[in-house]
Amino acid sequence: MNVNQLSQRLALVAGFLPKGAYFADIGSDHAYLPCYVCLNDPEAKAVAGEVNKGPFDSALNEVKKHELHDRIDVRLGDGLEVIAPDEMKQIIIAGMGGPLIRDILEKGKNKLTSVERVITQPNIDSRSIRKWYYENGFNLVDETIVEEGGHIYEILVAEKGNPDNAYQNLQEDFQKQLWLGPFLLQQRSSAFIQKCREELDKKVYVLNQMKQATAVNQEKLNMINQEIQWLEEVLHS
Numbered sequence: 700m701n702v703n704q705l706s707q708r709l710a711l712v713a714g715f716l717p718k719g720a721y722f723a724d725i726g727s728d729h730a731y732l733p734c735y736v737c738l739n740d741p742e743a744k745a746v747a748g749e750v751n752k753g754p755f756d757s758a759l760n761e762v763k764k765h766e767l768h769d770r771i772d773v774r775l776g777d778g779l780e781v782i783a784p785d786e787m788k789q790i791i792i793a794g795m796g797g798p799l800i801r802d803i804l805e806k807g808k809n810k811l812t813s814v815e816r817v818i819t820q821p822n823i824d825s826r827s828i829r830k831w832y833y834e835n836g837f838n839l840v841d842e843t844i845v846e847e848g849g850h851i852y853e854i855l856v857a858e859k860g861n862p863d864n865a866y867q868n869l870q871e872d873f874q875k876q877l878w879l880g881p882f883l884l885q886q887r888s889s890a891f892i893q894k895c896r897e898e899l900d901k902k903v904y905v906l907n908q909m910k911q912a913t914a915v916n917q918e919k920l921n922m923i924n925q926e927i928q929w930l931e932e933v934l935h936s
């Protein structure tokens with residue numbers, strides 16, 4: 700991958716930024732995403748944050764290669780500690796597990812006062828991020844899902860606002876929507892259906908394992924039965 704041939708996943712993430720964005724890409728690795736955005740939008744500016752020295756050096760080299768150092772500031776540090784409060788308008792955190800992204804957001808909450816939009820792309824467990832958005836006054840405004848290289852990736856876009864707006868049937872279906880995504884449930888794209896099929900296979904396997912165990916955790920069993928029912932509702936509607 701390089702800036703000219705950005706992965707479809709990262710191009711979709713970048714597509715959720717407004718024109719003239721001033722954003723931080725946390726866990727930027729080679730800084731492909733901020734370079735791509737700044738090469739395509741002369742008004743855009745970015746901070747590329749990296750906690751590890753190797754990817755930090757790669758990001759510096761990439762930014763230098765494209766002579767973008769006056770518009771992309773590469774900073775070494777953990778999560779949102781590389782930015783100041785009131786500094787950024789948008790935050791991107793992509794290509795990590797949901798719980799890690801959630802922890803980065805939680806730890807750096809005080810840096811989000813000026814942030815209008817948070818775009819995340821968890822590799823696993825998107826539920827933990829929807830939950831974090833919901834509990835922290837971020838309204839989920841869009842989602843998408845894409846299959847690339849045999850993996851399925853979700854992208855979750857949130858803005859400051861009433862977190863209830865994204866969810867219908869708060870009483871009945873809230874947990875289902877938190878898990879599977881209210882927008883993804885509506886869109887029913889082929890990648891989403893594929894993800895649901897794969898999830899169903901996994902859940903049925905886990906259920907069978909649990910049934911064979913000597914001690915049964917009833918709460919877990921109920922949860923897995925509920926999740927299987929939700930997936931079947933999606934696949935058979």
Ligand SMILES: C[S@@+](CC[C@H](N)C(=O)[O-])C[C@H]1O[C@@H](n2cnc3c(N)ncnc32)[C@H](O)[C@@H]1O
Pocket residue numbers: 709725726727728729748749750751754776777778779792793794795803
């Ligand atoms: C798998 S790469 C993803 C790179 C790019 N964001 C993408 O989506 O292709 C994850 C990157 O996040 C960095 N990272 C992990 N934890 C981090 C943290 N707490 N703060 C900043 N960077 C972090 C890693 O060093 C690594 O370069």
